[in-house]
Amino acid sequence: MxxxxxxxxxxxxxxxxxxxxxxxxxxxxxxxxxxxxxxxxxxxxxxxxxxxxxxxxxxxxxxxxxxxxxxxxxxxxxxxxxxxxxxxxxxxxxxxxxxxxxxxxxxxxxxxxxxxxxxxxxxxxxxxxxPAIDKVKRVNSKIYSTQLTCKLLGKSFGQPVYSAEKLLILGHSLLAEHGPFLIKDPFGVSGKGNMLLKSQPSLERVASYIRKQEGEGKGTAFVIEPFMEVECDFSCQFNIMRNGSFHLLGLQKMLNKQFAYLGSESMEEEECRELERAGYFDVMIQAANALFKDGYFGPVCIDSMVLKDGTLVPIVEINARKSMGFINQRLDETLQTNGKKGFFTYGSVGFGERFDYEWWLDELKKHDILYPNRKGNGIFPLSSATLFAGVPGPGKSSSASGNLFKGRLYMTIIADHLQERERYLEQMRFSFESKGGKWYS
Structure with missing residues (x-):
């Protein structure tokens, strides 16, 4: 093999x-x-x-x-x-x-x-x-996903802008007709490359910032769209095989806050059936065919959403690569052997000095937090390097100013219900902070 x-x-x-x-x-x-x-x-x-x-x-x-x-x-x-x-x-x-x-x-x-x-x-x-790198770049641009949405569905909430002047004109129109709107970098990522503009002064400041760069020889390419009240964010994971065939892997419900990704979990079967009845998977297959026709094959994660008024938006962004959803999909495939599934998330933390990771795992196990605990549930830590990436080296402590080293702990939480999940997270936070660390989220 x-x-x-x-x-x-x-x-x-x-x-x-x-x-x-x-x-x-x-x-x-x-x-x-x-x-x-x-x-x-x-x-x-x-x-x-x-x-x-x-x-x-x-x-x-x-x-x-x-x-x-x-x-x-x-x-x-x-x-x-x-x-x-x-x-x-x-x-x-x-x-x-x-x-x-x-x-x-x-x-x-x-x-x-x-x-x-x-x-x-x-x-x-x-x-x-x-696939060739130029094809990969093209299909991952938010301009591409905006144009593809319009081609497949006849309309798109987003529209490309190619100059600071055009941003001002279209931005003023959006503010007048819809209120706040988003401006997105074609290659922005979760928590970065997106801005919510709520007023004309803020729009004019951003346009001025971009105009200055244009004066230095930079080009302009962004996507703008009205800010919409979202009921549910989710994503579809699939593979486009080398022969162009479509292979669905699954759907992940996502938890986002202020455009930043916070976590995901596999979607329930009934929710998947509702999307199937709404024709969602037909759009995914059409999108996959378009991607293949434009030279891409391999893993794809398409971000989607349902608005508070019930409107289904099948394509928000196209990520022609693997994703956090792919990771959680693979984790759940392993957990399913024990009849379990997890909630994939992370905690942002701070600490004054490097600590013994093995000792900490033992502490979590002793307090029945570490997966698998006596119930077969608990928190499954997925990372250690992200936790200590900000630490300069062994034995180094935080700066004289008292600033803590930043870290991030990725984990999957296996629980039978939401209250149990929240309890594990609170116990994890307490365990971390009782040893002098800071749990930010």
């Missing part, structure tokens, strides 16, 4: 984005960027026995042992350079040496296709066929 090297980049959008295009106002968060780089460890559910997982940062030995105890067996490889590479595939392709630990695998299984992915495949002679 072919052995896969699983590797990838979670902020693929930043590598697809044309640097010659204007940006929306934003504050750079270097700690967040480092945490996102560490998220490659979350790909372990895509590994089978004999596969390898390549990450930028080392995983805690206790965490790997815990995953093994739950049946997740894989070879773990860590990028050899001391500095994490923003584009791991570029670093691999540019390395003058051919690393035989990577060459021992038969195929490359990337989270997404980014620049230099094909070069790595060629260098290590992997038996992997992927």
């Amino acid at each position: 072919a052995r896969a090297l699983v590797a990838g980049i979670y902020d693929a959008e930043s590598h697809w984005r044309d640097e010659k295009l204007a940006l929306l106002p934003a504050v750079r968060d270097k700690e967040r960027e480092r945490i996102v780089m560490a998220m490659d460890e979350l790909m372990f559910p895509f590994c089978g026995s004999g596969d390898g997982l390549l990450t930028r940062f080392a995983m805690e030995d206790a965490h790997k042992a815990y995953l093994t105890s739950l049946g997740f067996s894989f070879e773990h490889l860590v990028w050899k350079e001391p500095e994490a590479a923003p584009n791991l595939f570029e670093a691999m392709a540019s390395d003058p040496q051919r690393d035989e630990q990577y060459g021992a695998f038969d195929i490359l299984s990337p989270f997404s296709v980014v620049p230099y992915t094909h070069e790595v495949i060629a260098k290590y002679e992997y038996e992997t066929e992927l």
Whole structure:
């Protein structure tokens, strides 16, 4: 059986984005960027026995042992350079040496296709066929999804704008007719690259910011759409096979707050049947056919929503890559063997100094929080590197100013009902804060 090297980049959008295009106002968060780089460890559910997982940062030995105890067996490889590479595939392709630990695998299984992915495949002679990078970039743009929605459904809430002047004209019209509206970067991601504009002064400030960049030679490309009251966010995960056939994987209900992703869980069967009766899957198949016709094949996650007035919006955004929904789908496939399913989420945390991860797992187990507890439920920690990504090194403590190191703990919560889920989260928060940490969300 072919052995896969699983590797990838979670902020693929930043590598697809044309640097010659204007940006929306934003504050750079270097700690967040480092945490996102560490998220490659979350790909372990895509590994089978004999596969390898390549990450930028080392995983805690206790965490790997815990995953093994739950049946997740894989070879773990860590990028050899001391500095994490923003584009791991570029670093691999540019390395003058051919690393035989990577060459021992038969195929490359990337989270997404980014620049230099094909070069790595060629260098290590992997038996992997992927769509061309220009096709991948095109279908992942929000401009593409806006235009495809209009083509398939005859209308779209969003519309592209290609200049600061056009943004002003259309923005004024939206404010007058609908009130607040969103402006989206074509390659913006959860919590970044989206702005909600509620007034003409805010619109004029953003237009002025973009106009200044145009004066410096930048191009303009954004999508604007009226702000809509959402009842339910969800996503559809499927694969477009190499022959163009459609392979549905599942649906995930999503929890979002202020445009930022907070968590997801597999959709109930009755909810899926309601969508089928509404013709939702017909639209997904049409979208898949269009993507294939435009040169893309592979994993796709389409974000969708139901508005408070009951309107179904089948296509909000197209993510032609794997996603958090794909990860939760794979986790639930494992949990289903015990008749369980989980809620995939994360906690943002802060702490003054690095702590013993193994000791903390033991603490969670002792207090019956760690999955599987006596009920077969509990919290399943999915990451350790994202927790410690912001810590400079062993023995280092927080700065003299008292600022805490930032971290993020991804987890799946297995519970029989919402109250039990919330109780586990509260116990987790208490456990973390009782040791001097800070649980932000």
